[in-house]
Amino acid sequence: GNKHKIAVIAGDGIGTEVMPEGVRVLEAAAEVYGIDLTFDTFEFGSCDYYLKHGQMMPDNWKDQIGNHDAIYFGAVGWPDTVPDHISLWGSLIQFRRDFDQYVSLRPAKLMPGVPSPLAGRKPGDIDFYVVRENTEGEYSSVGGKMYPGTDREIVIQETVMSRVGVDRILKYAFDLAQKRPRKHLTSATKSNGISITMPYWDERVLEMAKSYPDVTWDKYHIDILTAQFVMNPDRFDVVVASNLFGDILSDLGPACTGTIGLAPSGNINPERKFPSLFEPVHGSAPDIAGKGIANPIGQIWSGAMMLDHLGHTDAHDGIMRAIEQVLLSKELRTGDLGGTANTATCGKAIADAV
Amino acid sequence: GNKHKIAVIAGDGIGTEVMPEGVRVLEAAAEVYGIDLTFDTFEFGSCDYYLKHGQMMPDNWKDQIGNHDAIYFGAVGWPDTVPDHISLWGSLIQFRRDFDQYVSLRPAKLMPGVPSPLAGRKPGDIDFYVVRENTEGEYSSVGGKMYPGTDREIVIQETVMSRVGVDRILKYAFDLAQKRPRKHLTSATKSNGISITMPYWDERVLEMAKSYPDVTWDKYHIDILTAQFVMNPDRFDVVVASNLFGDILSDLGPACTGTIGLAPSGNINPERKFPSLFEPVHGSAPDIAGKGIANPIGQIWSGAMMLDHLGHTDAHDGIMRAIEQVLLSKELRTGDLGGTANTATCGKAIADAV
Numbered sequence: 187g188n189k190h191k192i193a194v195i196a197g198d199g200i201g202t203e204v205m206p207e208g209v210r211v212l213e214a215a216a217e218v219y220g221i222d223l224t225f226d227t228f229e230f231g232s233c234d235y236y237l238k239h240g241q242m243m244p245d246n247w248k249d250q251i252g253n254h255d256a257i258y259f260g261a262v263g264w265p266d267t268v269p270d271h272i273s274l275w276g277s278l279i280q281f282r283r284d285f286d287q288y289v290s291l292r293p294a295k296l297m298p299g300v301p302s303p304l305a306g307r308k309p310g311d312i313d314f315y316v317v318r319e320n321t322e323g324e325y326s327s328v329g330g331k332m333y334p335g336t337d338r339e340i341v342i343q344e345t346v347m348s349r350v351g352v353d354r355i356l357k358y359a360f361d362l363a364q365k366r367p368r369k370h371l372t373s374a375t376k377s378n379g380i381s382i383t384m385p386y387w388d389e390r391v392l393e394m395a396k397s398y399p400d401v402t403w404d405k406y407h408i409d410i411l412t413a414q415f416v417m418n419p420d421r422f423d424v425v426v427a428s429n430l431f432g433d434i435l436s437d438l439g440p441a442c443t444g445t446i447g448l449a450p451s452g453n454i455n456p457e458r459k460f461p462s463l464f465e466p467v468h469g470s471a472p473d474i475a476g477k478g479i480a481n482p483i484g485q486i487w488s489g490a491m492m493l494d495h496l497g498h499t500d501a502h503d504g505i506m507r508a509i510e511q512v513l514l515s516k517e518l519r520t521g522d523l524g525g526t527a528n529t530a531t532c533g534k535a536i537a538d539a540v
Numbered sequence: 541g542n543k544h545k546i547a548v549i550a551g552d553g554i555g556t557e558v559m560p561e562g563v564r565v566l567e568a569a570a571e572v573y574g575i576d577l578t579f580d581t582f583e584f585g586s587c588d589y590y591l592k593h594g595q596m597m598p599d600n601w602k603d604q605i606g607n608h609d610a611i612y613f614g615a616v617g618w619p620d621t622v623p624d625h626i627s628l629w630g631s632l633i634q635f636r637r638d639f640d641q642y643v644s645l646r647p648a649k650l651m652p653g654v655p656s657p658l659a660g661r662k663p664g665d666i667d668f669y670v671v672r673e674n675t676e677g678e679y680s681s682v683g684g685k686m687y688p689g690t691d692r693e694i695v696i697q698e699t700v701m702s703r704v705g706v707d708r709i710l711k712y713a714f715d716l717a718q719k720r721p722r723k724h725l726t727s728a729t730k731s732n733g734i735s736i737t738m739p740y741w742d743e744r745v746l747e748m749a750k751s752y753p754d755v756t757w758d759k760y761h762i763d764i765l766t767a768q769f770v771m772n773p774d775r776f777d778v779v780v781a782s783n784l785f786g787d788i789l790s791d792l793g794p795a796c797t798g799t800i801g802l803a804p805s806g807n808i809n810p811e812r813k814f815p816s817l818f819e820p821v822h823g824s825a826p827d828i829a830g831k832g833i834a835n836p837i838g839q840i841w842s843g844a845m846m847l848d849h850l851g852h853t854d855a856h857d858g859i860m861r862a863i864e865q866v867l868l869s870k871e872l873r874t875g876d877l878g879g880t881a882n883t884a885t886c887g888k889a890i891a892d893a894v
């Protein structure tokens with residue numbers, strides 16, 4: 187289809203500053219590529235909302251946004267007033283769970299004009315995807331405390347993996363690898379230390395691989411895998427990982443390419459039973475919030491991924507070209523990339539380039 | 541004391557190749573610094589032993605090595621014949637648990653002659669310790685499987701943190717930070733995702749910090765912390781982390797300094813109720829085993845840490861100077877560092893330099 191209703195949730199901190207630029211670029215792309223986009227803005231899913239209402243979202247949040255074609259999300263969290271495990275679990279993580287967005291998809295890519303902290307790497311050298319399981323695993327809320335307040339105090343938290351949950355993320359990752367030129371998959375494990383869930387993960391990878399004879403694959407323990415991201419990032423094509431390991435790898439990957447401030451992510455329900463959610467990898471960044479200097483590219487790149495998901499690959503590619511063009515100009519890059527632009531200047535430039 | 545009985549367990553793969561060099565250097569240091577070292581070698585704790593006896597260690601292993609002053613360990617694991625979770629849990633991890641070696645201590649340090657994968661860093665720029673909880677946390681063997689072999693199959697594994705376990709590792713880390721010039725501690729958390737155990741960890745850090753008013757401290761979520769290791773490794777002084785997070789950070793730290801092939805580690809029981817164990821961070825490396833080309837410096841540096849632990853700081857410093865001297869010569873470095881030496885040449889050179 188050509189008509190899409192987008193739910194916009196800016197959240198907290200710099201989320202509220204980069205979101206307008208994201209929407210600006212999407213509107214430009216909609217015009218150029220003839221897409222009919224409607225934006226509905228929601229106040230909930232922010233710490234401000236929590237302070238007013240005592241909960242992160244209204245009881246009927248699902249009715250309000252469940253029928254949108256996608257959710258365009260900024261960043262959530264303001265640890266000084268609301269503990270992270272309340273703000274996140276009451277919004278972002280609840281979307282991921284209730285809308286069964288079981289794939290988190292995050293690219294790590296060396297971009298022109300973006301200095302990498304790694305020595306001797308240039309654009310083209312590093313280009314891989316982290317596919318993260320997004321609904322179970324280490325992020326369970328199952329567990330509790332015993333003997334509270336005493337010397338014998340213990341806390342327990344369970345990691346839960348289901349066959350359904352593991353197989354569907356592996357399938358998505360193998361499918362993605364199969365579509366890419368190198369057709370290579372890397373699985374993150376830790377079966378030598380995490381002795382129950384991780385051997386199970388390995389077992390399911392072995393099983394799934396049988397259905398993809400044209401995809402080569404290997405596995406690394408998470409400790410040495412993080413080391414390999416730094417030492418040999420060019421080895422990777424598609425990296426599939428559990429919820430926690432994927433969380434780590436999808437920050438570390440963009441850190442290695444210098445793109446942590448501009449990396450995008452998709453929280454995807456591949457069956458399209460529920461809306462998928464697109465958000466920058468960066469958080470609400472209380473330290474720079476309110477200054478208008480945040481880099482809007484993570485938000486804008488996430489918007490491009492959203493259009494791709496909605497079937498508009500041409501619009502996605504157009505936005506990506508505009509981003510790469512603007513990145514080459516010092517006047518149009520933000521300060522984190524050694525440029526002189528503020529959030530709005532950079533966003534406008536990308537919209538114009540589209 | 542001046543007399544120490546060392547239990548030597550070489551293990552598998554390159555463990556058996558680097559161990560003789562480690563012992564050679566220790567013997568040289570013993571002579572120079574007037575230390576009386578006795579070495580007792582044990583065959584168990586290796587996959588060879590497992591294949592012969594059906595278990596990694598004899599039933600009376602504790603009697604055999606429990607009265608030694610320290611254990612000098614190589615590397616264990618041979619995944620083609622023995623699954624890692626058997627070989628590791630039946631040796632290394634059992635030592636850590638049964639000898640209550642609750643501190644894993646691992647330095648990340650830029651060394652002369654060792655190229656770092658990070659751009660623009662030089663010796664002196666990076667110099668920190670990772671202090672890892674080594675006996676509980678994510679490495680529990682508690683859990684299991686339900687509905688095996690069906691579509692409803694689930695596996696569960698528990699993370700267990702005790703107040704005793706968390707407090708004692710934090711105390712060790714704060715004590716260490718207090719002794720260092722910068723007196724700074726960083727705590728690794730993930731309380732925004734791992735919603736039960738990690739907020740508890742944070743709570744205990746806050747509490748412990750009150751007893752160390754002269755130590756400054758901060759905390760990072762593990763995802764962004766791995767990114768910071770790559771982007772700003774000079775920020776860190778002492779980094780304290782749970783078992784899993786510490787495992788990751790103590791591979792990633794040395795990867796950033798280019799020293800992953802030569803990083804040492806101590807598994808320490810600070811109360812000296814049980815022997816502590818010293819081993820290189822690298823594993824048994826089946827891919828290069830049997831060729832005599834492995835870098836022995838991880839084993840040798842671990843030996844230096846062992847002497848330090850036994851009270852011989854002068855001998856530790858002497859070995860470290862010898863390592864730094866040998867690293868500067870291409871003929872004496874191994875191939876992983878662009879040198880031309882084999883394992884034995886490098887080991888002998890360090891022994892001579894001592």
Ligand SMILES: CC(C)[C@H](C(=O)O)[C@@H](O)C(=O)O
Binds near residue numbers: 628821
């Ligand atoms: C081999 C493995 C069980 C071990 C661990 O994870 O503790 C290793 O990675 C280490 O860091 O010593």
Ligand SMILES: CC(C)[C@H](C(=O)O)[C@@H](O)C(=O)O
Binds near residue numbers: 279433733
């Ligand atoms: C904010 C936090 C709960 C979240 C996560 O860990 O999933 C974030 O780090 C991310 O990667 O989207």
